[in-house]
Amino acid sequence: MAGAVAVKFYGLLRRSAGTAALEIEGDGLTVMALLRRAEEKTGKGFLEELLDRKQGLLTGTIILLNGENIRSRQGLETLIKTGDHVDLFSPAGGG
Amino acid sequence: MNGWMGKIVEIDLESGARKTIAVDDAMRRRYLGGRGLGVRLYCDVNSVPIDPLSGENVLIFMTGPLTGTMMTSGRYQIVSRSPLTGTICDSSSGGTFGAALKGAGFDGLVIKGRAAKPVYLAVHDGEVEVRDASAFWGFDTQQTQKAIQGEVGGKASVACIGPAGESQVFFAAVMNDKDRAAGRGGMGAVMGSKNLKAVAAAGGSPVNIADPAGYKDLASRIDRAVDKNPVTGKSLQVLGTSVLVNIINAHGMFPTENFRRGVFNDAEGTSGEKIAEALLLRQSACYKCPIGCGRTTRTKDRSGEGPEYETVWAFGANLGISDLTAIAEANYACNELGLDTITMGGTLGCAMELAQTGAWQAGPRWGDAGKLREWVTETAYRRGMGEELALGSKRLAAKYGRPDLAMQVKGMEIPAYDPRGAQGMALSYATSNRGGCHMRAYMIAPEILGHPVFLDRFSSAGKAELVALFQDVSAVVDSAVLCRFLQFALGISTFTEMLRVVTGLDFSDEELMTIGRRIYTLERQYNNRAGFGRADDTLPPRFFNEEFQTGSSRHRRVELDGMLDAYYAIRGWDADGRPLAKTLAELGL
Numbered sequence A: 001m002a003g004a005v006a007v008k009f010y011g012l013l014r015r016s017a018g019t020a021a022l023e024i025e026g027d028g029l030t031v032m033a034l035l036r037r038a039e040e041k042t043g044k045g046f047l048e049e050l051l052d053r054k055q056g057l058l059t060g061t062i063i064l065l066n067g068e069n070i071r072s073r074q075g076l077e078t079l080i081k082t083g084d085h086v087d088l089f090s091p092a093g094g095g
Numbered sequence B: 001m002n003g004w005m006g007k008i009v010e011i012d013l014e015s016g017a018r019k020t021i022a023v024d025d026a027m028r029r030r031y032l033g034g035r036g037l038g039v040r041l042y043c044d045v046n047s048v049p050i051d052p053l054s055g056e057n058v059l060i061f062m063t064g065p066l067t068g069t070m071m072t073s074g075r076y077q078i079v080s081r082s083p084l085t086g087t088i089c090d091s092s093s094g095g096t097f098g099a100a101l102k103g104a105g106f107d108g109l110v111i112k113g114r115a116a117k118p119v120y121l122a123v124h125d126g127e128v129e130v131r132d133a134s135a136f137w138g139f140d141t142q143q144t145q146k147a148i149q150g151e152v153g154g155k156a157s158v159a160c161i162g163p164a165g166e167s168q169v170f171f172a173a174v175m176n177d178k179d180r181a182a183g184r185g186g187m188g189a190v191m192g193s194k195n196l197k198a199v200a201a202a203g204g205s206p207v208n209i210a211d212p213a214g215y216k217d218l219a220s221r222i223d224r225a226v227d228k229n230p231v232t233g234k235s236l237q238v239l240g241t242s243v244l245v246n247i248i249n250a251h252g253m254f255p256t257e258n259f260r261r262g263v264f265n266d267a268e269g270t271s272g273e274k275i276a277e278a279l280l281l282r283q284s285a286c287y288k289c290p291i292g293c294g295r296t297t298r299t300k301d302r303s304g305e306g307p308e309y310e311t312v313w314a315f316g317a318n319l320g321i322s323d324l325t326a327i328a329e330a331n332y333a334c335n336e337l338g339l340d341t342i343t344m345g346g347t348l349g350c351a352m353e354l355a356q357t358g359a360w361q362a363g364p365r366w367g368d369a370g371k372l373r374e375w376v377t378e379t380a381y382r383r384g385m386g387e388e389l390a391l392g393s394k395r396l397a398a399k400y401g402r403p404d405l406a407m408q409v410k411g412m413e414i415p416a417y418d419p420r421g422a423q424g425m426a427l428s429y430a431t432s433n434r435g436g437c438h439m440r441a442y443m444i445a446p447e448i449l450g451h452p453v454f455l456d457r458f459s460s461a462g463k464a465e466l467v468a469l470f471q472d473v474s475a476v477v478d479s480a481v482l483c484r485f486l487q488f489a490l491g492i493s494t495f496t497e498m499l500r501v502v503t504g505l506d507f508s509d510e511e512l513m514t515i516g517r518r519i520y521t522l523e524r525q526y527n528n529r530a531g532f533g534r535a536d537d538t539l540p541p542r543f544f545n546e547e548f549q550t551g552s553s554r555h556r557r558v559e560l561d562g563m564l565d566a567y568y569a570i571r572g573w574d575a576d577g578r579p580l581a582k583t584l585a586e587l588g589l
Helices: A011-017 A031-042 B025-031 B034-045 B097-103 B141-152 B187-193 B212-228 B231-239 B241-250 B272-278 B309-314 B324-337 B341-357 B369-381 B393-399 B423-431 B444-449 B463-480 B484-488 B492-503 B509-529 B560-571 B581-587
Strands: A004-009 A021-025 A062-065 A085-089 B008-012 B018-020 B059-062 B076-081 B088-093 B108-112 B119-124 B127-132 B157-160 B174-176 B180-182 B196-202 B280-284 B294-298 B303-305
Touching (some): A004 A011, A011 B231, A031 A085, B008 B127, B025 B034, B034 B088, B034 B108, B076 B097, B088 B509, B097 B157, B097 B196, B141 B157, B141 B174, B141 B196, B174 B187, B212 B231, B212 B492, B231 B241, B231 B272, B241 B309, B272 B280, B309 B341, B324 B369, B423 B560, B463 B492, B463 B509, B492 B509, B509 B560, B509 B581
Parallel strands (some): A004 A085, B008 B108, B119 B196
Antiparallel strands (some): A004 A021, B008 B018, B059 B076, B059 B108, B076 B088, B157 B196, B280 B294
């Protein structure tokens, strides 16, 4: 798919999104815009598992862009380009 | 007395003598219970390090002031010198045994000597009976618990060893409440060396609460906090600890084939998501625990507990195995035979690399899932290949001339987080008082999971301070005694409040942090006496010299020296890692 970004869902998010993976037209979008587009595409409201009421990242949410946590870049404003892959994890823990 | 029961008894299995261990209010306040008070009492008896499997070594079962009160307070700690590492060791287990021991009227038991024949302890109504266990010697942990409950009553909680403990395998576990494990460090071998098959505890003695109204209010606030937190209130419940498989793999630090790679291609097939779909029967929970992270599972032929994250890794990615049934059944075997799954898997990973390099030509092969259960069984009985595997990775690799292939610290196998992917975790492993363990300072929380704040995992800046802080908080929680998973939802102030309402003592956050530091330093003093110093606060050479070529932790190495210098300075230790006289004086040691 031209301009496609691979998005993967893990953990409980996979259940609420109803899918493990999606391809989305995402070139030039911010992570936030990509998430909204993914929500539209799945038709499932999963964003509340990743974001707080102020639309910031919840403590414990992990979003990896090509393996790097977006918190180390520009957070939800980080720009996406074609060919990127995005991994989404709602807060989780273990030991 | 509030919180504590005020009774600790020493039992000499050789002479049958009992004596009350005098613990005054000041000592309780300085060490709390569990790990802290256990280590204090241990060092008072065995201040000079001795053979861990000799009759002179003492083995301590200890609860804390919060045991038997609020949620997750069924836990207990076992303290002794580890036969695997030679360090001081405390091993923690959940279930209900801790609450049962207090219900029987005791804060703890100090066990010394070696019984002439197999025995077990029946603890109830403030009494300890030494009973014959000859008929149960050879039983696995499930048979043992059932048989002893048959003698003392079904309500008793039984902590016992299986064949691995009887064989004194250096990493034999103590199992209680069916499948809960005091897994790490070989406390089961110490029990076996004493001819002690089990401790059974039962009783209804209440734990006195100093401030019942405050307790009730606090308990409901904690309930809400744990329920509201997405980790304790949701993720751990639904997916268990193995939810970490995909997370750690995506960070390129999921140790694969003895830490040679950081990405396991079949991770998804062994993930918590997959376990929930393919194996899960139901979640299981410890005493008064609303989380219930335990997994009761079944395969086509068997059922049991697990695999949890560490185990699914130890028998999975670490060995190049993606057969979930084989992994689960190896886990069940470890539970039944009484073996630590992390060291078992770590030793197999080392053995497989020894075989691959030709150093041990007869050794096991990567990915051989069909043999997994057999290797576990052979290890527990020390027969066949198990005679070698029972050594643990450090001794095994040394025997075959490749000590560098043992992924261990101070003789204990490193768990499921490659330290090249998290610098703080590297320091945590290197400075852990019981060796390669993730539970002293779980730096994965900030470095990967973003709890309580997100930190750059590849930076070493500020990590020394945080590792020391986490180690101190963990020592407090292990001494209170509570489950460490509560830390995802609760901070130190809540633990302070819990101790205040239960004991009636005016603890402050600062005092608890000092208690944690005191315990950590006391453990370190013991380790210094046992010969451990800076040279032992390190990692296998692989982590300094080899880089991953793929995955998001590629081209990284551990940068330890600077962090270690900073850590010693923060701890008030000298350049060789020995506490300074000033530090000891400050802590009253």
